[in-house]
Amino acid sequence: MHNDIKKALEVLKNGGIILYPTDTIWGIGCDATNEEAVKRVYEIKKREDSKSMLVLMENPNRLNSYVDEVPEIALDLIDVTDKPMTIIYSNAKNLAKNLINSDGSIGIRITEEAFTQQLIQRFRKPIVSTSANISGDAPAQNFSEINQAIIDAVDYVVEYRQDDMTKAQASSIIKIGADWGVQVIRE
Template structure:
């Protein structure tokens, strides 16, 4: 795993794009603060840049660096949650402008997966995470279901967990309003 992390770090630091395992499904990722890298992810996915992508962090303590004000309910949800959950926060900041939704929100998930946590911790910045598929195609449940063409479009394909055939599923998605109101978008 360390060799994979070192190679992925090198690619992320140079503005490249990786294909990597997350705490849910395999993802396409890049430096979430690099607008050119984010643009390339949209191009690889053949996705309109107005369609949201989320970012992964390894620690909720970093949220204040990327969100103006973390609503109190967010801390309660993070603490109580026992499965992957993406929270959509108002007031995104310090991220690539083409990653922030037109309403100023950003989806953030705190990853509990060992590889991703170590990668983000060493990178010291959040990374983009979007399903490893061409926009409109089904999301792959494991590495073996990822389109071969897509694998050739990224700069590095992580080897860790390629032989894991367990079917993964996407995270729940909850949108949090400025006043702490919540809206469940996906269970």
Template sequence: MANTFVDREDINQALETLKNGGLILYPTDTIWGIGCDATNAEAVEKVFALKGRDKSKSMLILLHNDNQLASYVKDIPDVAYELIEATDRPMTIIYSGAKNLAENAIAEDGSIGIRIVDHPFCQQLLQRFRKPIISTSANLSGQPSAANFDEIAGEIKEGVDYVVKFGQQDTAKGKPSIIMKLDPSGKFEFIRK
């Protein structure tokens, strides 16, 4: 990541958009994402509509630290904290028993994918917003994920309410996170390495 300076006005605009139920296009610790308030069902619905995504496919949420997990997951196995601590790559963990989130953000089986972010813009935005943010790849459903800002389709850029300025010049190719499913018993399996 070339620049780690986060412009206050950029954060404020993204924050206002989220608070008003809008969609943002923003950089994450993996690839660019479409985001909204993960507790606002109408906002989540807009994300599905913009992507043309099947509603049976769940989305993931971002949190800024693992202390927040208990607010959104009923039972967190101790191994979850060890896995988060041990990884040196962005990792999304799918937990059973999601709670306090928009119903349409939660998978049909009651699970939710959560990633604790390590990204200057996301960290500050999540700390100030004080709620989880939806994160789904900035592409139309069925199309390849955009590896950087320049690869994002025009209809996605035009379909959101605010496009974050931070990271737009970064030409590095982002990669999706590791995905792991974690059972309440502590048993886990990799879904994507």
């Protein structure tokens, strides 16, 4: 795992794209503050850039660097959840403009998975996490299901957990509105 983190870190720092395991499904990722890298992820996925992608962070203490105001309820939800949960926050900041939704929101998940936690901690910035599939195709539930076109298009494929055949699940998604109302998007 250490060697994979080192190689992935080098790619991210140089504006490249990685294919990596997350706390949910395998993801395509890049520096969430780099517009050119984000653009490449949209191109690899053949996804319209009007469909936003989420970012991973390793620590909820860093949310204030990327969201104008973090509602207390978000921190409570992060504390009590027992499975991966993406929260959509209003008023994103300090992220690539083409990553932020047209309404100014961004989906952020605090990862509990060892590889991504260490990678993000060492990178010191959030990374994009979008399912490793061509837009419209079903997400790959493990590495063996990832389309070869995705594997060929990225700059680095993480070796860690490639042999894990566990069927992965996408995260739940919760949106916290400007009025602090909570809406469940996906359970």
